[in-house]
Amino acid sequence: MHSLQFTAESSSNGMVERDFTVGDIPGVLWSPASGTDRAPLVLMGHGGGQHKKHPAMAGRARLLTGCGFHVAVIDAPGHGDRPRTEHDEQDIAELRKAQAAGEPEGPIVVRYNARLAEVAVPEWQATLDALQELPEIGTDGPVGYVGIGLGTAIGLPLVAVEPRITAAVFGMHWPDALVEKAKQITVPVEFAMQWDNERIPREASLALFDAFASKEKTLHANAGKHFDMPRFEADSAARFFARHLGRTVTSPA
Amino acid sequence: MHSLQFTAESSSNGMVERDFTVGDIPGVLWSPASGTDRAPLVLMGHGGGQHKKHPAMAGRARLLTGCGFHVAVIDAPGHGDRPRTEHDEQDIAELRKAQAAGEPEGPIVVRYNARLAEVAVPEWQATLDALQELPEIGTDGPVGYVGIGLGTAIGLPLVAVEPRITAAVFGMHWPDALVEKAKQITVPVEFAMQWDNERIPREASLALFDAFASKEKTLHANAGKHFDMPRFEADSAARFFARHLGRTVTSPA
Numbered sequence: 001m002h003s004l005q006f007t008a009e010s011s012s013n014g015m016v017e018r019d020f021t022v023g024d025i026p027g028v029l030w031s032p033a034s035g036t037d038r039a040p041l042v043l044m045g046h047g048g049g050q051h052k053k054h055p056a057m058a059g060r061a062r063l064l065t066g067c068g069f070h071v072a073v074i075d076a077p078g079h080g081d082r083p084r085t086e087h088d089e090q091d092i093a094e095l096r097k098a099q100a101a102g103e104p105e106g107p108i109v110v111r112y113n114a115r116l117a118e119v120a121v122p123e124w125q126a127t128l129d130a131l132q133e134l135p136e137i138g139t140d141g142p143v144g145y146v147g148i149g150l151g152t153a154i155g156l157p158l159v160a161v162e163p164r165i166t167a168a169v170f171g172m173h174w175p176d177a178l179v180e181k182a183k184q185i186t187v188p189v190e191f192a193m194q195w196d197n198e199r200i201p202r203e204a205s206l207a208l209f210d211a212f213a214s215k216e217k218t219l220h221a222n223a224g225k226h227f228d229m230p231r232f233e234a235d236s237a238a239r240f241f242a243r244h245l246g247r248t249v250t251s252p253a
Numbered sequence: 254m255h256s257l258q259f260t261a262e263s264s265s266n267g268m269v270e271r272d273f274t275v276g277d278i279p280g281v282l283w284s285p286a287s288g289t290d291r292a293p294l295v296l297m298g299h300g301g302g303q304h305k306k307h308p309a310m311a312g313r314a315r316l317l318t319g320c321g322f323h324v325a326v327i328d329a330p331g332h333g334d335r336p337r338t339e340h341d342e343q344d345i346a347e348l349r350k351a352q353a354a355g356e357p358e359g360p361i362v363v364r365y366n367a368r369l370a371e372v373a374v375p376e377w378q379a380t381l382d383a384l385q386e387l388p389e390i391g392t393d394g395p396v397g398y399v400g401i402g403l404g405t406a407i408g409l410p411l412v413a414v415e416p417r418i419t420a421a422v423f424g425m426h427w428p429d430a431l432v433e434k435a436k437q438i439t440v441p442v443e444f445a446m447q448w449d450n451e452r453i454p455r456e457a458s459l460a461l462f463d464a465f466a467s468k469e470k471t472l473h474a475n476a477g478k479h480f481d482m483p484r485f486e487a488d489s490a491a492r493f494f495a496r497h498l499g500r501t502v503t504s505p506a
Contacts, residue, residue: 195462235492
């Protein structure tokens with residue numbers, strides 16, 4: 001088991017940013033600048049082709065640290081600061097080829113992301129082990145997970161096997177490799193989809209939402225195409241965690 | 254045209270409550286206690302069998318006045334302080350009979366509510382005329398509408414013909430009499446449904462959401478039966494109006 005090593009630290013506007021590694025996995029931990037009390041932890045999975053410090057991640061981190069949470073992101077396999085394998089390069093080339101030819105990308109993304117998830121789920125579990133050794137997080141505090149797209153392809157199987165995660169926000173992925181895992185999930189879930197998604201069929205998103213065994217689950221469907229997901233869904237996710245991880249909202253409006 | 258007559262006034266915890274009449278229509282206007290500046294107005298439609306001061310209305314009013322809005326509710330025809338017609342009594346008796354026999358209530362509710370809407374839409378328009386004569390509301394401020402169940406059966410045809418209403422929250426009704434009206438609506442809409450509704454089929458709710466012509470529309474589907482709609486949807490509606498009617502959220506978290 002690897003412990004967590006901090007490699008850089010900075011802060012701006014009330015948020016502390018610390019780069020870290022757990023073994024050879026690079027990550028970032030964002031925390032509220034005020035206070036060192038124990039606080040809930042939100043794990044955040046980035047989207048396909050993105051990385052741990054993508055603006056969408058930093059933006060969500062600001063909302064979540066504003067709610068008093070710690071927020072951790074790690075680079076997915078072959079993303080950000082991590083090298084791509086030959087297999088990654090093959091999958092990505094196949095994806096680009098399908099996109100250029102106007103052919104369905106779903107089957108390629110489903111297979112590629114499922115392969116990444118097999119590697120990433122144990123990485124997230126090792127990272128969570130290491131994060132919980134930090135005194136400001138600890139082993140007894142609540143943990144949430146939020147991730148859209150690739151963040152759902154990895155996070156959904158993670159939440160299915162990881163009892164420490166007690167609330168999750170997912171969305172925007174094909175159900176094929178995920179439906180059976182969703183049936184194992186019973187914690188509160190918020191699930192986002194785009195109503196006019198040109199990549200993921202509407203019925204496919206509805207079917208994945210339907211599969212969660214959670215007693216408390218909410219679907220948010222917004223008009224618009226795949227990349228039109230409105231920013232207020234990030235606010236909504238922060239409120240979801242404020243309800244379920246036990247901190248009150250202080251500033252994200 | 255009738256002007257608005259105030260008949261009673263009280264206040265508690267930062268919210269002023271004024272009963273009013275417009276002709277023979279009884280209503281209530283809730284306002285923030287602080288300040289007499291012009292503020293946006295939210296019209297609110299109560300549910301079937303309820304009335305203008307039902308706890309669900311007062312609870313939403315507190316969230317909305319907390320956002321700086323005025324909130325007005327009137328009793329629907331045959332509801333609250335208003336007499337029932339013989340036709341109302343017949344429809345209600347038929348509904349109770351179907352419910353007792355375990356027969357589908359949808360067709361009865363659809364017909365009954367559509368009849369109430371024909372009466373109520375011009376009543377709402379006259380009420381809005383009168384409310385806009387008040388100096389604290391005025392004719393140039395933004396206006397929203399929120400109503401679930403009967404509040405959607407009345408409000409949806411109202412918003413379809415009333416250009417002064419620029420944002421609306423609906424939900425929880427059969428689409429039969431409403432789909433054609435929804436196709437005429439282009440303002441931002443938030444639409445709530447219950448995923449496991451035992452009264453309104455899932456596909457019927459999805460079809461009604463799909464019918465809105467609005468470029469900005471959001472579906473919120475929550476796990477649970479008809480009467481299980483979670484309270485956080487009232488918070489979400491307040492935030493929706495804060496985004497679209499131009500006031501910032503101050504306290505509803």
